[in-house]
Each structure stands twice: as C-alpha cells, then as structure tokens.
Amino acid sequence: MHRQNSVSRLFLITILLVVMGMLTTMCAPAAEPEPEEPGEAQVDETITLAIEHFSVIEGTTWSGAHDRAGKRLEEAYENVEYVFREEVGPDLTVPYAEEMISDGADIVIGNAEFMGLPLQEIAEKYPDVYFGSIIASDLTTKQNFIRLFPRQYQALYLEGLVAAALTETGSIGIVSAFPSVQVIRRQNGFILGVQDGAELLGKEIDIYVKYVGDWYLPTEERDIAETLITQYNVDVLTQQTDSGSPLDVATEQGIWFVGKDMDIVGFYGWSDTETVAISFDTRWEVLYDQMIKEFVGGVENPETILYLGMESSMTLADGTEVYTVDIMNDNKVGVDAISPSALPLIPQEIVDMVDQAREEMIAGTWDPFTAHAFVSNGTGLALEGLPIPDAGTVVKEADVVPTNEFLLSEFAFDLEGVTILE
Amino acid sequence: MRIGRPTLKLQKRVYLSGWRAASISILAILVALLLFSLIFLLAGINPLTAYEEIFSYAFDNPFGLPITLNRFVFLLLCTCAFILPYKAGLWNIGMTGQFYIGSLAVYGVLLGLGFRGSEPVNIAPGFVILLMVAASMVSGALYGAIAGFFKGKLNTNEIVVTMMLNFIAFWLVSYMIKEGGPFMNPGGRGESFEMAASLRPPTFFNVPFTIFLALGFAFLLYFLLKRTKLGYQIRAFGLNPTAAEYAGVNHVSIPVLVFLLGGALAGLAGYHYFAAVPGVFKIARNYAFFGDLAFYGIICGLISQGNPLASIPVAFLFGGMSVGGRYVQGKLGMSFGVDFALMGVLMITLVAFQFFYRYRVVFSNPQKENPDARILD
C-alpha cells in the first residue's frame, strides 16, 4: 500500500514538473521580448561588460567597488552596458559567463581568483570575448584571458603614514582574514607607511596583526577587534576582512579607524570622519577601462597582466579624473581625505609627506615597494618551494624595482617589525 | 463547541492514496509560490514574469539546467544521507560535516598519491577517480558513524552531536586548506590546490557521472528499505525501537549502520561538488555555502516523507529553485537572498501541508447532525 503510495506520488510530482516545464516553455514565446531601445539600433557597437561578483554587492567593499566601477563605465561611455551576477560560486562561474555571453557580453570579469581557472578554460571557446580575473597569486594568462589587480599597497602606504601619526599608545592593529599573498602584500604596504611615519616622528610603534580565519566572519571579527584594543592597547585599527564589525568596534571604542578598498564614509555612510581617519578607494574602472579600450580597438593580443597603480587613471562621466587607487574619505581625495578631526592631530611633516608621496606615485616617479628594502620578519605564509625567509633576511634591497611576478605571487612574508598574534 | 455553527471537523486519515498525497504536495508547492508572489509584488515585479524566469532558467535553459542538475545530484545525495537515519527514527543533521570530511578525503587521496595539482604518472586516472570516490564515501561514513555510535551506545542526542560535528568539520577544512595546511593552494588563497585536469571525470551535458551514482543510490536505498532484511530492521527500529529490539534488532548496530551509510552518501556529495562539477575542481573558498546547501537535504527528505524515490523529483525541484531563485534576483535586480527566501517559504508551506497527509477536513452541518440543540437549562 505504502509502495503504491510513493510510486504514484513520485509519478505525480514528475508530471507536475513536466507540466510546469511545458507551461514555461509555452509561455516563453508569449512573453514580451526584451524591448530594444530605439536609439540604440547600432547594437554591434555596444560593449557589454559582465562582472561576476563572488559575494553580495550590497554592503560589501570588494564587490561594492566592482559594482560601482561597472556603473561608472556605463555612465562614462554611451555604448557600454554593465551586467552582473552576485554571490557567484565556482560552479556558477562558467554557466553564468556563458549565459551572459550568449546575451551579448563582450568582456567577462570574475572578481575573485577562484573564477580564474574556469574562465581561463572557456576563453578559447569564445575568442571574441575578453575574460578577466583578479590576481591573488596566480599569474597564468591566455591571449584573451587577462589578469588584473590594482596596486593597492600604494594607498595603504599612505594610510600607514597617517596611522603612525595618529597613534598615541604606539599600537596599531590589523584585523586580518588569513595569511595569503594578497593579504600579506597589502599589509606590507601599510607597515612600510607606518614605519616611515614612525621614523619621521621618532615614535616607537608596534603593529599587531590578528587573523580571524576567513574573510567574512562578523562576530569573530568583532571579538578580535575588541581583543586588539583591550589587550594590546591599539588605538588605530584597520582591517583586511570584509565585514563592518571592526569599524563598528572602532566607533564604539572611540579610536581611529583606517578603511580599506572603498570610501565607506562617502559611499555607504556607515561611519563618519570622527572615526574613519583615512580610507582608500579602489577604482576597478581604470583597469576595466583599459580592457574596454583595447577591446574597442580590436586589439587581438591585449595586455594580459594589468597591475596598475596610481599612475593610471580614467575620466568619469562628471569629468573627474580617478586614479586606480587613491586615499579617499568622505568623498574627498588626497590629503583632503584625512578626516578634519584627525588632521589637527597629525604633524604637518606627515601631511606633507603623504601629499608628496602621493604626487610622486601619480607621476610614477616613486613607489614604496621600490624605495624600501624588504626585510623579512620571519613570519608569513610558506608557499610551495618558497619558505619564509629567516627573520632579518634582506630579500630585496632598497631602490630596486621588484618584479610584478614577485609582488603578485611570491611576496608572502611579513616585513620586519610587525607582530603576528596567534 | 459544536452548537449552532457549521464546523470544520478534522478526521484522521486511515488511508492516504498516492494520488491524494501527490496532489497535496503539488497544492503545497502552488500555495508556496502564491505566497511568495507577495514578495515579488512588494518588489514591484510581476510574479508571473518572475516565475517564468525562475522555471525557464532552472529547467529549460542550456546554461541553467546543468547547474540545476549538479545541485540536484548534491541534494539527492544529501537527501538520501538524511533519509536512511530518518527511517531508523534518527535525525542526521550532520550531512554538512560529513560532506566536508568527504571533500577532505578526496584531496587527501590526491595528496597521498603526490598529485598535488600535477598530473598522475603511472596510475590510470580512472583508478585515481575510483580511489577518490571511495575515500569520500568511507570518510563521510566514518564521520557519520560517530553520531550513530554514541546514539546506540550512550543514547546521546544525535541532533546535537551531528551539529557539533558540523562545526568541527568546518574548521578542520579551514585548517587543511589555509595557512600552511596540507591542502593549501600554492598561492595560499584560502582554497585547496587544484585537481589535475586529467582527473576530471567524464561529464554528460556538463553533469558528471555522479548523477548516475546518486540516482543509483536512491533506487538502491529504496530497494534496501523496501525489500531487504536490513531495510526491514531499519524501518522497524525507526517506528518502534523497543519492539525492534525485542525482535532481535541490535540497538547499537542499526544507528551505527544508518549513519555509516548516510555519511557515505553525504561524503560522496563532497567528491561530487569539489572534484567532479565542472568549474570547481578544488575545495572552494566558499565551501560553507555548499555546507549550508546540504541542510536542504533535510527538507527534501522530509517532504518526500523518507521515500528515496519521491526524493528524486523533490531534490530536482529544490535544486532548480536554488538556481532559479538566484538567477531571477540578478536578472530582475532584486536584493540579495531571493533564492533562500523562496526555499524558506516553500519549506514552511510544506511543513504546514504535512498536516493534510494525516488529516482531512470535513464540513459538518450541525442542523442535520444535532437535531436536539441541547438547550438544557
């Protein structure tokens, strides 16, 4: 009896699915076709930029910045259209990409490195499409598969200078995800800034890094931020994680916060300049802009590694020129981005130094990673065939230009002077 | 009281025909979709358009259907992993953990054979694939069996044990793939090393061979429960453990066995998603997402009322809903979470409709039934 029961139930459910399927297919032609906008008859010249966001857009700095980049390009160029998918997992990467391509996407970006491999694999199948993927450490490319990343360390260096000036306790804390090349490289930029600032001001400054274990663990991030403040006397806090919790802790505890990836005060209004002393903004649009230009130009062999810094820029629809990365806070850039409440606390020499270093980086005449020696702290992330250099090892001398390859895939040790907390 | 007003009376069903059960399920799904229309309406979207997008993408789209099928295989395995203990009266909330551990075992095999991203030499890829499948199942089984063993031996609540094991497994994966862990990606970016391309299993329309395994296991499970001695013992134990024990069914080995077998299937889901689904081929950084997805196996198992065959269309539907829901959100520019919300509403509606499997509503007319209005004072 029971058997009959389930079999016919199964049967019915199958029928339901079939019926639903039929309904939808039958409905499909009846459904109104996408209305084509009358003005844009020259379909061929429209460039569709498709971004696959690995996370949610709303309320995140990383995907939020990519999303804004897409929208800005759409505004800046009449013939650029931006489409996207959110929270794209590895299994969705290819189907979504192919679906968007079938809908006319010309450039497909995966904004997390795990999308690189699958996109790279279908690149040959779609020779007329440019593919792009974020670099965290992998540098493999193909003729139409481009790796891209901004030199965020430049802005982080400037933030470090400000942070050094602001700390009174001499302790700066970083709530960090987990050791990886990307995280360590960015932290190193910040560390160099702090150290230069400390030297200039004759301060003793400790930098504490505490890893949470993942990019997005709001509760743990909060708890760890609290630990840094209460146990390590940190009075300037920054993060290499994705949730808003560390910022909230800084607000609550009345200490300075240094932002990352996006101008959260100006863009999300999550906090104000009473807490956020400085932040930096990543303009992915500069990188995409270069890809679009090459695409429009019909370049068959575009540049496949785009590692752009402040020297590169683009002009937005409203006429402002934006650099790939820049310090930014409350919609102001450059030294103006330093919080008005923080500014009085910062010695003029630091402000000058920030300004000067920024100008030189925009001009492309100076770079913190070129200028400084890389001295190992003996900590970091041991990669395959790349053990962490012993503490004190000078891996790179000052004023030597590090290769992109080194920075992007091998720079996995912490710089001397930082304390990594277990 | 029944006096003077027409009443709805509930009658316990003595017998539920298959057609009725099926129509109740379908009605429940329709009601859920109707309820969810409200959310589309609030977002200013025509529900019909939305559902058309959802269903056509999930079930009738060359790009969407493979995702649906891949999710379906995953869900079906997790559903079967839930069903077997469920039939023995036990709740496996630990598919997530078993799935994680199964995934780890797959990459453990690769590491052990020295194929950390490199191509296998001297060993046929087919053999390595076989090893990976076996490892995922064995490890998932053993991890699952922990809960079964403690349930059988100490009568420890298996819901709580499997839950704790989920949390533990979650962090074990982190340990293995991050920061110097044995499976760390060479770039150290929070996911495991990539599986060598030659170890990718054959696919049919972008769906790996695991679909046949999953379907096969569902049928096997159905047969096991229906016809075999073991299945009989499991069902007896599930309906009345005391009576089963009286009849000689071992109260330790049954819980261990069902969790062992259930864990094996959940472990296989680890192989499926992280070593067989196109585009993945590594323990993904967002492995927690798939861990959460495994929970939907519970829902599918409950809706199919513990019937492995009924769970096939149910898992297919839920796999499609998760894919279509996500798609429609991006397509129609809704805020994030449509897919989760849709599955939540489906779930709660189906829970409510469970009632109608057991009762039927009878309208009774008091005028006819109670001629004496019982006015007595």
Add this chain to the structure above:
Amino acid sequence: MQQEQTNNGGRSRANQTRKGMLTNLQRGETLLEARGITKRFPGVTANDAIDFSIRAGEIHAVLGENGAGKTTLMKILFGQYQPDEGQIFIAGQPVDFKSPLDAIELGIGMVHQHRKLIPAHTVIENIILGHPNAGAVLNLSRAEDEVNRLCEKYDFSLDLRAKVWQLSEGEKQLVEILKALYRGAEILIMDEPSSALTPVETEKLLDSIQAMAESDLAIVPFITHKLPIVLRISDRVTVLRRGKVVSCIDTRDATEKSLAKEMVGREVLFRVERTKIERGAPILEVENLSVRSDKGFIAVDQLSFSIHEGEILGVAGISGNGQRELVEALAGLRKIEGGKITLEGQDITYANALHRWQAGVGYIPADRIAMGSIGDFNLVENTAMNYYFDEAFSKRGILDFKQIRELTTELVEEYDVATPGVDVKARTLSGGNLQKLILARVLSRKPRLVIVDLPTQGLDVGATEFVRNKLVEAKQGRASVLLISEDLDEIMSLSDWVAPIYEGRFMGKLPADSTPREVVGAMMAGIELDKQGAAT
C-alpha cells in the same frame, strides 16, 4: 444562536452554584444520572443510549468485556469525552462537562487503570497538580499538612516527598485516590482498581473503599473484570455489552456465573484443563542470575531455577519485583550482572536477543503496543518481526514478503484474529486481537522456551480463555513455559509450578495443585511461609 449562547452562559453559572451540592445529599439519593448517553467513534458506537445512575453511599460496579464501552462511559462521566447524545444530571440538574475540570469541580474524581501520575515528580506535586487552590507560588508544606490530615482520616501512610517512580503500585494508587479526595471528590470512579496490586494490597484497598463509602459518602463506581471482587464489595452492578446496558441489578441477586454469562452472552468455562505432561529434560536452567534495573539497583537477585520440557512455571508477583528485569534478561534484552543461562544445554548467557530467538526462545511481552508490535506496520510486517531472520523467509538478505504474507494469512485464520485483512496496520487491532497475533507469531515458531509476561492483562474473558488455552497447547507441544502474571487465579490454574517472586527473589517453588492460594498470595507480599502456610 444568541439564545444558545445565553444558555451556555447560564449553564456554566449553574455549574458554579452547584459546587459542593453533593455534600448535602442523603444516603440512597441519586447523585449522578446519565440518560441516553451515546458516543460514536469512527466505525464504532462505543456507548449506545446508556442509562446509568449512582446513589449516595453505594459502591456501584460496572462490568463488561473489553470494548464493551466501560471506559468510554467513565471518561464521559469524568468529562474527558463529550457524548454525542444524552445528558448527565447531577443531583437532578443537567450538567455539561467540557473537560475533566468541570467534572472535578462538581466533585467527581477518577482513579485510572493506567496510573495518571508523573513518575518524575514527587507525591505532593502530583497531588496538588491542577488543584485550584494551589496558589501561584507553591506552598508545599501547607499542602502536605492538608494531605496528611486526609491520610490520617482514612489511615493511609505515604511519604509525600518521595518521587512517584520510587513507589509501589499500591502506593501509586493511593496517590491517585488522595489526589481525587484532595480535590474534594464525592464520587470516585475507579477503573480496574485492583489490577497490579498484591492480594494483600487488594484487601487493604477494598477495606478502604468500603470505609470511604460508609463514612464519608464517597461514592465509588467500580469497574473491573474481576467477578469475585465485584461480588464481594459492590452494592449494585451494571453490566455492559457492546456499548449497551445489559442489566443493572443489586449485587446480592447476582452470582459469578450469571454475571459472566451476561458479560459474554454465553456460558463461560472458568477452568482451563490442566494436563499433566510427563516431566521431560530441563529446557531452561538459570543459575545465580542477577540483573540490575533501569535505576541501577539489583532487581533480580541471584536467582536459580529450571523449567523442564512440558512444564509451566508460573512466576506470581506484583509488578516491580524484578519480573520485568528477569524476563528481559532471559530474552536477551537486558545486560545481566552475573549468573548463567542455559537453554537445552547451550550456554546463552551472553547471546543477544536475535541469537536467542534462533536458539528457540519465544518471548511474548507484557506491553503489546510498546514492545510486542509495531503499530505502523501492517500485520504481515508485524509477523515478520519473528521471521525476518529466518533463512526460510529470506534469500541473500532480501525478504520474501510473499511467503510471509501467506504465513500471516494462515496465522490470522488459525488464531481467529478479527481483522479486515492482513494489510491493515497493527494499531487498528483491538488488544485481544493484537495479543492473538503476537501469540500466533511467536508460538508458530515452535519455541522450546516460551516466556510470557502478563498474557491476559486487559483482555476480555473470551480472549483470556483463548490465550490460556494456547499456552496449554504449547506446553502440550513439549515446550517449557515461563508465565509471569499478577493474576493469582491465572497462575494457579495454568502452572505446574508456582514461584512467588518478591524483591527479585523466588520465595519458593511450589507445586501448583497442592499449594493453597493464600500461601502464594502471602509469599507474593514477601511473607516467608513454611509449607503448611503458617508464618515463620
């Protein structure tokens, strides 16, 4: 509709004003009257136009086979069920019970056959549960004082702080009576009050009941199958059959035989023919068996005995003296603490339940629903409980349900199980039919040792007769039978040997045909007796 609502309101007001009215009544006046009570359940009419009355000061017995509608009627009188038709009157006033609360308020108390107590709670907590004057914050010492006063009045002794699970069955019943009295019961409905009590406890109970009836106008309708008790104690007796009142007579006009005839509708033989079988080889030998209870104390204490081929050993005792543990240890369901169990020379001390089934043990448990059957399985699947492991019914791990189905059909026929078919779920069977099915299932395996625990508890006369005869048949088939029962008549009439059990030990092993009933009764209560029956 409006009018009816007013009536509703009026009725509940009337209920309130009548509170306590029963105390003013005189002996012999009709307290409670039920007219034309009809209650239907899907498929059955449990009560069919029943008229019933209770007078002040009387002990009124309600007799009937299982399924005759006694319990339904009592539940209606107690407000647990609402009748479909008919009306209840208290002191001449119509009343309408929506829940037991209404009945309790009007002075009706109920002592259930299956104890309605919470084992994890203390005696006093059980007594005050639901009491309207318990107060928001519990004042246990005040309640204890009040209950102690009641105890003194009726000469009960009870530790009010003890947890109920620690009490004996007799004490538990006392708790129920006290609970009803503490709530001000004037009418006490007792369902099978003497089941699970020792003869000694039963005597004491009957005395208390009589005392209550005489001194206090506590009115006690008394439901039982036990005719001697009915004859001894009641003033009037109402006999129900198939939901209808067959007769209502003064007890002094009734005899055991006449009542039985009315209950069953035909003549009943009360004696099962005891056939003597030539004493064969020992089947079951138990040496120094010790078993612990769930609570961890020794429940079976160094027990040694043997049962020979073709013998019935009756273990007489009040539940809770280790019978359950003994039976479960023999069936392989409970870990033993020490000792040795041998079945036909084969050591099965550490064999599990399955091995014991295969070795020839057949166990018929006391709890037919919780242990003996699986309610959601159909009859075929229930039969499979004792056959799934049988090589004859499975091939390479796959069960041959077709064959089991045939077997079930045969058994259902042979054992006269009343069922529409073998595809119905076991839960739809009545107690007697379920027991027949279990019996059929177990005995058809031709076990060498039959362990049977409370085989006729809760069964009606017809089913009881059937079950007992089947046990005797098994014995004639040269099986040995271990019979556990609380019913001394059953033990005495069926067994070859009687072993009264008390606190985990046998008080002796006596030949059933030459031992006076009273001796066994006394031993069950733990009194050491010599063979002559005098206390030592």
Add this chain to the structure above:
Amino acid sequence: MQEFLIRSLDASTIFTIAALGELIGQRSGILNVGVEGVMLFGATLGFITATTTGSYMLGFLLAIAIGGLLGLLHGFFSITLGGDQVVSGMGIWILGFGLTTYIGSPFAGPLGLPRIPSVFGLSPFFFLGIALTAIVWFVLSRTNLGLRIRSVGENPVVAEVSGISVTKTRYLCVVTAGMFMGLAGAIFSLDYNPVWAYNFVMGWGFIALALVFFSMWNPIILIGGSLLFGSLWQVSLNPQLLLPDLMSRYIWRTVPFTITLVMLLLMSTRWFRTKWGATKPEALGQAYVKEG
C-alpha cells in the same frame, strides 16, 4: 583579562537567553530546533526597526514580538496541527535564514545608533540574563505554573486529567520561548554586534539548542554551560592570551564544540545519569492529541 571576561559574559548572555527560551519550551514538551531562525528574525527585524526609527526600545519590542509570533507559528504546527516538531523547527530555521537574508540585505552595515550604555562595564543584558535565569528557575521549580509546565512536558495526558489545559500551557511556553529567542537575536544585533550582515548569527542558535540538552533542562546548569561556552569561544579566538603556540588557530576554533561534545557524551553515560538523575522531559517532541 578583565575585558576578555566581559566579552565572554556578553556572549554567554545571548546563549543564556536563547537557551532559556528553548528550555521553557522543552520543559513543556515542545522542541524547537529553529532557534537559529527565530534569532535571525529577531536580530534582523530588531535591527531594521532600530535603524529606521532610531529607537532601541522599538527594535527590542519588535524582535520580541516577532519571536513570539514565530513561537505561535511553531505552536500552531506542533500543538494544533500535531505535526512533527523537528520538521516545523527546521522549517522555521530555513524560513528565517531565507527571509531575513532577503529582507536585511538593503540594511547591511552598522546600526548607526549610540551604543547601549554598559552597567559596571558589562552589557545590561548580562544582568537581564541572570535575572531571567533566576525567574525561569523560580517559576519552573517553585510555582504552580511551573508545576503545570513541567507536568505538561512530562505527561500531557496526566496533566489534562488533572484539569490543566495542555494546549494553553504549551502555547504559553512556546510563545514565551519564541520571545526569549527573538530577544536574544535582538541583543545580538543591537548590542553584541550591531552590524547587519548576511547570516550573521552564524550558528549561535544551534549552540543554544545544544546547551539546553547540555543543561539537562536545569536553568542553573544552563547558565553554567553558557558561561563555559562563552569563555571557550573567547579562548578559542584568542589562544595567545592563555595558551600560546599550542595549536593552529583553526584547530582552536573546534575546541568549544569538541568540549561540548565530550561533555554531552559524559552526561549520556549511565554513571552520570544515575548520579545526577538527568531528567529529560518525557513527552519532549511528542505531539499531544486530545482524545474524544
């Protein structure tokens, strides 16, 4: 060290209040495995209300109300409809996870209100937690209502014949339980971590559920368990403060769960049960259908 303790206590407070709710429900025989879902609802709706109206009070009230409402829903499924309680609980969890993700997404980010002031350095809810524990303990063990609740959870048939409405009592408990869980969720999102983020309760509801089993249905042991878990949680996040260089931070993170597991196993042993007389409400998880 002091701050470390404070964080532990703050976390324990949330476990305590959510678990207390669950305990009340379970004592009346209703198992609600959807604690996480109710907490997510309470947290999200409380957060949205507070952030849009600027009133903490409204936020908490709404969270408590939605908790009660979900309790009512669970009650409707498991009491009135007599459905399987685990099924209903799972449904509530999945619904909570799904709907709050959708509803809350537009509100992602910090709350943007001044912090709730602390009392003696501790969150005021810590004291509320203690008070609620004491009240729940008192009600359950010393009052008539408590006796009723316990009776309904132990044996609803007995309770019913004693004149107690099983349905009413269970509804009362399950709604109260939901309110506690909703409140716990709101404390999480308005006080403990006032930043809305996707699925941010991250399993704390499930931990609360485990704590109830751990507590053997005793509010006093429950608060002990919460404190233990809260401290373990902090230790596992900050091993360098107590036991540096012992093991990987990821393995540390498994410690609270492993210890909970070990404790649960220990409590399941015969030795422990006979010694401490652990009492699971006998009717837990069983539907009660009134006869007749």
